[in-house]
Amino acid sequence: MLPAFVERDAVDALVAAQWSRILGEPPAALDADFFASGGTSLKAARLAGALRGASGVKVTLQQVYRLRTFEGIGSALREDGAAGDGRLVTLNAVGAGAPLLLVPAASGGVVGLHRFGGSPVDRPVHGLQARGLDPQDGPPSSELAEQVAEFAEALEASELPRRLHLAGYCVGGILAYELARTLADRGWEIASLVLLNTSLYCPPLTVEEGMREKLRQIAADADLPAEVAEQGAEAVLRALGTGEERAEFDARVRVFGSVAAAISGFAPAPADFPVRLFSTEDRDDPADIAATPGPVTDWPDLGLPDYRQYPVSVDHFEMINHAPTLEAVENVLAELDRPGP
Structure with missing residues (x-):
């Protein structure tokens, strides 16, 4: 079952990850009450400790009791600057396996990926955020090489172990693949690359065309008339009525357009690290297929030396909240973590 809320930023994703790890389910809404959702005094203490470990912000048991709701706890962290600095966000700080690094998709951040920071994923989980x-x-840059180089520099400046798993959802898998190749060239050990429904149909788009596509998506998700999107960002933001600052709205629309432009025409070069593709039946969008010129080589056709593909029973949008898929991903990562014979 999909949660009834959509997290708004990296702080929401961080809190949702730890909430679901401790209660077994993500918050049902922004105003969900931790204790009414199954929280106890012991679980509240665990939540406070987990949030401290993930965010670096001092969260007390008393704050959890006082704030209670998902939105209230997130607001307190946001005021203290949690997940607000740099390119790296921690969704979960502890676990038995090698760290998992989530590479952002077209959104540019970790929004939508919070379930990977919760159960059943048993390892530290971090996420990158795009410049812009x-x-x-x-x-942001609209060049794939520049985007990947910025991610690599952020990681090399971090204290993350030099052996990790990478994962990317949708077009984020393309960024993750190129980042894995870059890190491997710099001496990092890539335990695996997990592709979450990543298609290689990448129609040519300019930044502006990608931005218009994002506005259409936002308008459609909000049930706004189609003509609103054609009137531009200001009209869409006004119709949404969310109170979001214009500069922030424009920034996330431009990040989407920049990623769309960066991956246009992508064709993977060879790689020798383990690649695992989790694929739904609707992985390839018919509109992208029609708009992509020339033949496309799919992942199984690349001759990768260590490649496996796993079917996913739900659709593209459900898979990142689908408990059996999350468990399957963790099982694959755990298998790769075990030493060979």
């Missing part, structure tokens, strides 16, 4: 989500960063 914060308007103060300036516009």
Whole structure:
């Protein structure tokens, strides 16, 4: 069952990851009450400790009791600057396996991926955020090599172990693949690359075309008339009525357009690390197939030396909240973590 809320930023994703790890389910809504959702005093203490470990912000048991709701706890962390600095976000700080690094898809961040920070994934989980989500960063690059280089530099400046798993959802798998190749060239050990429904149909798009596509998606998700999206970002934001700052809205729309432009025409080069594809029946979008010129080589056709593919029974949008799929991913990662004979 999909949660009834959509997290808004990296802080929401962080809190949702630990909430679901401790209660077994993500919050049902922004105003979900931790204790009414099954929380006890012991679980509240565990939540406070988990949030401290993941965010670096001092969260007390008393704060959990006082704030109670998902939105209230997240607001307190946000005020203290949790997940607000740098490119790296921690969704879970502890676990038995090698760390998992989530590479962002077209959204540019970890929004939508919080379930990977919760149960049954038993390992530290971190997520990258693209330059440009914060308007103060300036516009993001529309070049794939530059985006990947920025991610690599952020990781090399971090204290993450130099052996890790990478995962990317949708077009994020393309960024993850190129980042894995870059890190391997720099001496990192890539335990595996997990592709979560990543298609190689990448129609050519400019940044502006990608931005218009994002506005259409936002309008459609909000049940706005189609013509609103054609009127531009200001009209869409006004119709949404969410109170989001114009600069922040423009920034995330531009990140989407920049990623769309960066992956246009992508064709993978060979790699020798383990690659695991989790694929739904609707992995390839018919519109992308029609718009992609020339023949496309799919992942199984690349001759990768250590490649396996796993079917997923739900659709593209459900898979990142689908408990059996999360468990299957963790099982694959755990198998790869075990030493060979």
